[in-house]
Amino acid sequence: MAHEFSKQAKLYAKYRPTYPDEMYAFIFDRLQAMDCAWDCGTGSGQVAAYLADHFKQVFATDIDEKQLKYAIPKTNITYKKAPAENSGLSDHYFDLITVAQAIHWFNFERFYSEVQRVAKDQALLAAISYGMIEINNKVDPILRELYDEAFGTYFTQVREYIDQQYQTIPFPFEEIPSPIFASTFEWTLEQLEGFFNSWSPVQKMKSEQHYNPVSSMMEKVRKFISEGEKFNVTFPVFMRLGKIA
Secondary structure, rough: OHHHHOOHHHHHHHHHHOOOHHHHHHOOOOOOOOHHHHHHEOOOOOOHHHHOOOOOOOEEEOOOOHHHHOOOOOOOEEEOOOOOOOOOOOOEEEEEEEEEEOOHOOHHHHHHHHHHHHEEEEEEEEEEEOOOEEEOOOOOHHHHHHHHHHHOOOOOOOOOOOOOOOOOOOOOOEEEEOOOOEEEEEEHHHHHHHHHHOOHHHHHHHHOOOOHHHHHHHHHHHHOOOOOOOOOEEEEEEEEEEEEO
């Protein structure tokens, strides 16, 4: 999927949400050690940068060079272009492996074999994602229309995995039940529009159909939110957390 994401790499780096401290604390409290972490499908490195403040060393991989060009630099992060299923990383090296908003694109069987190879005994795998953005009862149905149109046209399987909060992906590990978290931000209409334009199905619609559904969505949203107005947006955050034997 590299060619799809490269088109919106700059938008992705600027507008994609970060994950809550409570989620990271939940993961960290269950680790045996915090020496080395691998953030797989790192994109522009939001998760890798957070991990770098807590681990001695972080490796972060992605298949998209353009995304990696926007990755957050830190001295203890090594960014590398590599597929999830063939990372080239060392055997039995990592205490934690994270995949944020990406595992639904992977070949599950091959990726899980790679996880088994690079993980230390009792390491953890965290497959993280966020659900549909929530603002208020008037605006949310408008946003949902865009979601249904964009993901109903492209990437239906991906949409189902996310809608079902990853409960239907294969997950052959000793699972640690995890709560649903939330990330809340204060945004403007410019940020809202930028976020939706970073979606891969929107980019495909612009490329293949010469049509951007975000523009018409924003016209409807502006009936309820004024230019310059700040408002709260919330993303439900969920994950599958597993111990790697």
